[in-house]
Amino acid sequence: MYALVDGNNFYVSCERVFRPSLNGRPVVVLSNNDGCAIARSNEAKALGIKMGAPWFQIRHMEETHGLVALSANFTLYGDMSNRMMSLAAGLGPSQEIYSIDESFIGLQGMRGDLTTRSHAIRARIHQWAGIPCGIGIGHTKTLAKLANHIAKTAERKPGSYPAELAQVCNLTALPAQDLDDVLASTLVEEVWGVGRKIGAQLHQCGVHTVLDLARLDPAMVRRRWSVVLERTVRELQGMQCIELDDAPEPKREIACTRSFGQAVTELPPLVEAVSEFASRAAEKLRKQGSLASQLLVFCHTSPFRPGPRFNKSVVVPLRRPTADTGKLVWAAAAGMRRVYEPGYKMAKAGVMLLDLMPGNVLQGELDLEDEDHRDRTQLMVALDALNQRYGKGTVHSGATGGSNKGKDWGMKQERRTPQYTTRWEDVPVARA
DNA sequence: TCTGGGGTCCTAGGACCC
DNA sequence: TCTGGGGTCCTAGGACCC
Numbered sequence: 447m448y449a450l451v452d453g454n455n456f457y458v459s460c461e462r463v464f465r466p467s468l469n470g471r472p473v474v475v476l477s478n479n480d481g482c483a484i485a486r487s488n489e490a491k492a493l494g495i496k497m498g499a500p501w502f503q504i505r506h507m508e509e510t511h512g513l514v515a516l517s518a519n520f521t522l523y524g525d526m527s528n529r530m531m532s533l534a535a536g537l538g539p540s541q542e543i544y545s546i547d548e549s550f551i552g553l554q555g556m557r558g559d560l561t562t563r564s565h566a567i568r569a570r571i572h573q574w575a576g577i578p579c580g581i582g583i584g585h586t587k588t589l590a591k592l593a594n595h596i597a598k599t600a601e602r603k604p605g606s607y608p609a610e611l612a613q614v615c616n617l618t619a620l621p622a623q624d625l626d627d628v629l630a631s632t633l634v635e636e637v638w639g640v641g642r643k644i645g646a647q648l649h650q651c652g653v654h655t656v657l658d659l660a661r662l663d664p665a666m667v668r669r670r671w672s673v674v675l676e677r678t679v680r681e682l683q684g685m686q687c688i689e690l691d692d693a694p695e696p697k698r699e700i701a702c703t704r705s706f707g708q709a710v711t712e713l714p715p716l717v718e719a720v721s722e723f724a725s726r727a728a729e730k731l732r733k734q735g736s737l738a739s740q741l742l743v744f745c746h747t748s749p750f751r752p753g754p755r756f757n758k759s760v761v762v763p764l765r766r767p768t769a770d771t772g773k774l775v776w777a778a779a780a781g782m783r784r785v786y787e788p789g790y791k792m793a794k795a796g797v798m799l800l801d802l803m804p805g806n807v808l809q810g811e812l813d814l815e816d817e818d819h820r821d822r823t824q825l826m827v828a829l830d831a832l833n834q835r836y837g838k839g840t841v842h843s844g845a846t847g848g849s850n851k852g853k854d855w856g857m858k859q860e861r862r863t864p865q866y867t868t869r870w871e872d873v874p875v876a877r878a
Numbered sequence: 879t880c881t882g883g884g885g886t887c888c889t890a891g892g893a894c895c896c
Numbered sequence: 897t898c899t900g901g902g903g904t905c906c907t908a909g910g911a912c913c914c
Contacts, residue, residue, distance in 0.1 A: 476882095477881095477882045477883080478882065478883080479880095479882095480880090481880080481881060481882065482880095482881055482882065484882065484883095484914095498881080498882075499881090500880065500881040501880070501881080502879075502880035502881075503880085503881080505880090518882095544913090544914085545913080545914045546914080547914080548914080638912095638913080639911095639912065639913085640912085641911065641912050641913085642911095642912095643910085643911065643912090644911075644912085672888070672889080672911090673888075673889095674887075674888065674911080674912080697885075697886095698885090698886085699885080699886095700884095700885095701883075701884060701885080702883085702884090703882095703883065703884080704882090704883080705881085705882075705883090707880095708879095748881080749881090750880095750881055751881095793881095796883090
């Protein structure tokens with residue numbers, strides 16, 4: 447049995463802890479470069495503001511509806527998250543931190559009334575961390591997720607579900623008929639693992655509610671869709687297919703990408719940008735104790751704007767797996783010089799570290815013939831510690847070309863490796 | 879004018895080998 | 897020489913998550 451503890455409107459709730467005057471008002475938190483809304487208060491949701499809505503499309507509500515917009519402060523949210531997570535951990539014997547605002551709690555072996563206990567934990571998180579939460583309980587992670595959705599919706603939209611399910615929804619304590627009623631009044635796309643595409647396909651097949659989905663034959667679902675959706679169906683039926691992952695593996699790839707506030711056409715600022723990205727990515731890489739074997743660099747024009755399109759990337763092989771900022775920055779800069787073509791308004795660029803393997807920077811590189819290398823890697827570990835303690839950008843390795851503090855890079859969507867990736871050897875050198 | 883930034887898993891198909 | 901089956905590895909792309 448699992449619980450899912452999830453902070454409501456998390457970024458907005460974090461801001462409200464320090465600015466109580468925002469309570470009761472429509473508030474959004476905006477992404478990098480104030481591009482679009484990545485968190486919305488209940489009041490903002492009630493205004494019809496969608497997740498990811500571009501700021502320029504909703505800003506008129508500042509005047510018409512008193513909408514308040516805040517620039518994101520991710521350092522603050524990370525701090526608040528840590529507090530919330532350690533309090534949530536009190537609910538059961540194991541915990542998987544799933545995202546900045548959500549954690550699954552394993553409830554195996556717990557005695558007593560879990561609903562009452564959850565209400566108590568919820569009150570404690572609100573009182574000590576200042577964050578309002580919803581808690582959902584189910585026999586599987588998928589059901590716990592669904593329960594959490596019901597707990598939050600019942601609170602936000604009275605009448606949508608029985609009032610006693612608000613804030614804490616324990617599906618395992620519901621009589622069978624009540625459970626069916628709840629599942630029948632929830633649409634399939636609310637299920638964890640069902641997105642827009644598959645949701646639409648399900649509706650076409652007459653599968654509209656979660657109850658409809660839960661009653662499908664798993665074997666048929668596997669044939670018609672995939673093993674992934676089959677697993678979801680089984681989980682809805684109460685069979686555990688997804689385990690609690692309380693000791694996650696290190697990341698298999700690490701990315702740092704940004705959209706630019708204003709389009710960039712020249713090579714030097716692009717090289718500077720990806721150098722900074724590589725430096726950030728190298729920090730993440732060392733933090734998880736990995737080395738990278740390949741580095742991918744890309745840049746592209748805006749998909750939203752007219753004009754000539756450009757979208758290219760290159761994979762730069764690294765001679766040896768490394769976590770050395772200097773080497774990664776060099777590779778990123780070299781890669782950008784290769785992909786760059788003049789005459790385009792670049793909207794976004796990024797760096798991805800690929801083909802990661804475990805390896806301590808120091809121990810992993812001791813056998814290098816490079817004499818300075820050991821000293822440099824030791825220095826980098828020291829710099830990482832300082833930056834972590836005193837904030838990003840406190841000190842830089844000389845290789846990264848100095849501070850980019852205050853630079854405003856914007857944002858845009860990029861989910862997968864760019865399409866036109868070429869091999870390093872096949873790319874002609876750009877004219878600089 | 880102005881439109882996130884990260885990640886994961888699964889599958890299909892090609893290359894290569896025996 | 898010709899033909900074929902089967903396994904493995906890799907990559908690209910689709911779908912999903914927050």
